[in-house]
Amino acid sequence: MIIRVAICIFTFVCIFLVCVFGPELWGEINGTRSLGNHLSFLFNDQPKEWCVVICSQSDFGQCIVGEEIIPGYQNHYDKNGEYAEYVETAISDKDWVITRTFRIKEKKRYYWIISKAYNIEGLDRHVNIDSIIKNYITGPVDSIEYEKKRKELHMKINFKN
Numbered sequence: 001m002i003i004r005v006a007i008c009i010f011t012f013v014c015i016f017l018v019c020v021f022g023p024e025l026w027g028e029i030n031g032t033r034s035l036g037n038h039l040s041f042l043f044n045d046q047p048k049e050w051c052v053v054i055c056s057q058s059d060f061g062q063c064i065v066g067e068e069i070i071p072g073y074q075n076h077y078d079k080n081g082e083y084a085e086y087v088e089t090a091i092s093d094k095d096w097v098i099t100r101t102f103r104i105k106e107k108k109r110y111y112w113i114i115s116k117a118y119n120i121e122g123l124d125r126h127v128n129i130d131s132i133i134k135n136y137i138t139g140p141v142d143s144i145e146y147e148k149k150r151k152e153l154h155m156k157i158n159f160k161n
Contacts, residue, residue: 032062033090035097037116040066041090048083051076052090052099052114054133067130069137070112071101078105085110092116093157098150100159101140111146112139113153 031044035052040063043050053066068076071085078084083104090099097114115136120129138149150158 032064034062035090035092036094037118038120039069039092039097039114039116041087041099042066043087047088048086048104050087052087052097052112054120054129056129069130069133070099070114070139075101075140089159091157091159096153096155096157098155098157098159099139109143110140111143112137112141113146113149113155114138 031042033041033043035041038055040053040055041050042053042063051068052070053063053068055063055066057063057065070087070090075085076083085101085103088100088102088109090097092098095116097116099112099114101110101112102108103110114133118133118136120132139146141149
């Protein structure tokens with residue numbers, strides 16, 4: 001009887017942990033990290049493909065379809081369809097998303113700041129959500145301008161060196 005109770009408790013705890021932490025763990029395994037407010041960092045084993053998207057469809061809390069906003073399709077590829085710029089890293093807190101991109105030919109890093117103050121809940125799918133969010137994006141800027149803007153906005157979030 002005690003063994004049965006222990007097995008039931010163990011099973012309940014396992015199910016609870018999967019429900020609470022499963023979507024986040026699943027996303028990290030499958031190459032998507034939620035940044036909040038419909039934004040996701042998509043990554044895989046090919047860093048040149050990495051980007052930040054505004055998610056239009058998710059499954060188990062993880063983005064599966066989205067429109068690329070950083071570096072943006074026009075910056076991600078050059079005129080020959082080759083990779084030109086990609087996201088190296090993206091992190092977020094409750095108010096901000098910060099990203100760092102790398103431009104391949106220039107061999108330079110650029111920084112982006114996204115305010116999560118926008119609201120796209122309940123908008124019609126035919127509305128150009130990308131154009132709404134672009135009003136909340138600062139970038140691309142160099143590291144000096146990034147630090148200046150970050151201090152001006154009193155942002156606590158920053159990249160770890």
